[in-house]
Amino acid sequence: MEQRPALDAFTRFRPWRRRAEVVFWLLVVLLNCSGNAITTWMDANRSGRPPMAAWEPWVWEFSSGLVWLFVLVPAIVWLTSRFPLHRDNWRQRLPGYLLASVPASLLHVLAMFGLRMLVYRLMGEQYRVHSWGQELLYEYLKDIRTLVVIVGFIEGYRFLLRRLQGEAQLLAEPDEGPPVEPIERPERLLVRKLGRDFLIATEDIEWAQAAGNYVNLRVKGHDYPLRITMAGLEERLAGGRFIRVHRSWMVQIKHLVSIRSLDGGEAELQMDDGQVVPCSRRYLPSVRQTVGEGAKAPAAGLPGR
Known part of the structure; x- marks a missing residue:
């Protein structure tokens, strides 16, 4: 019986990749929002202030989490795919990322507050924003930290996938002597994979x-x-x-x-x-x-x- 070659880790993971990524972001939002809601409710009810309704911290946290999950995370994935950060270009692209963070945070705040107002109205209550200026600044400082974490994770995840998959590179001209083959029309490419280098023919x-x-x-x-x-x-x-x-x-x-x-x-x-x-x-x-x-x-x- 012919023995099939063993599949590497990336090949085994590839059919499940999209599903695993979706499940990961769902779990991150679910666990983060649930943990924050529970601790917010506990802190509010032991601070001596009037007790908070049990549903309120869940509305606060999940109104934010859902906007991140369905709007901002897909936008960040697209942005980092279209304009990825690398060691040789991060200085040029960092201002663009910072500029994009302002409308992203504004969208997050407006959508989040809109969801909260809707739920509060359904519960027979009213959600009030006491100072829009302070709230926008406060949420932006939180959003920029979250954005940095998400971009760092996405780029790290993609780097790991490239290491598992193998990343091709054009052969560079040698420091001394003529190149073995034409640099303009390469006959081979160098592939780096998990610390190993091997060549593939362009044909x-x-x-x-x-x-x-x-x-x-x-x-x-x-x-x-x-x-x-x-x-x-x-x-x-x-x-x-x-x-x-x-x-x-x-x-x-x-x-x-x-x-x-x-x-x-x-x-x-x-x-x-x-x-x-x-x-x-x-x-x-x-x-x-x-x-x-x-x-x-x-x-x-x-x-x-």
Whole structure:
């Protein structure tokens, strides 16, 4: 009986990744809000002031937690994906993050107070804001700390995933002597994975998909993020084997199985690993032309279709 190769940790985790992330944020909000509500109620009822209604601290905490969960956390995930922080760019991007924190906190406060006013009205009470200026400043100071923690966690989590998955890098020019292979048209990429370095051939790349400041490379069933823009990767690899098919996708022609036309002049490309890649109307003519040229010249590695 043929023995299947053992799956690494990232490959085993990948099918559960999205579900695990959703469950994590749900648990964080649930546990944090519940703990804060209980301690707030206990502190209020032993301070000598009039006793607080049992439902009030739960409304306070979960009105804030729900806004973070359904509005701000997804926005932060998008922001850190679109404009990730790295050691070489954090100084340039930090002012933008700080600027974005102001409307984010304002949105949090307005939505949170709106939910509280609604619940209080349903309970036959009235929720009052005594000083909007003080409340906005107070909540902003809390929100900026929470934002720092969330961004730090997200970036740390993504760094761990890249370590498990393996992160591709372009080979750098040596300090001494000429490069072994052309730097402008690399034949191999360096992959770092859990302290190990190994090389992959660019001819083994099946397709590439843009993901923020990274491009995910599919190589023999594995995905490796390469920190480069799609335009930069196209400049390094395009010509002959690789062709741009979408603003977010590039494929190697020899792995293309079929082209299915869609309404509006677009198409879907079926790759030999089962992946369906979108092809925009802008790039479709060049794809058809390249495939047609390959059909006339099998020796170039482009099979007829």
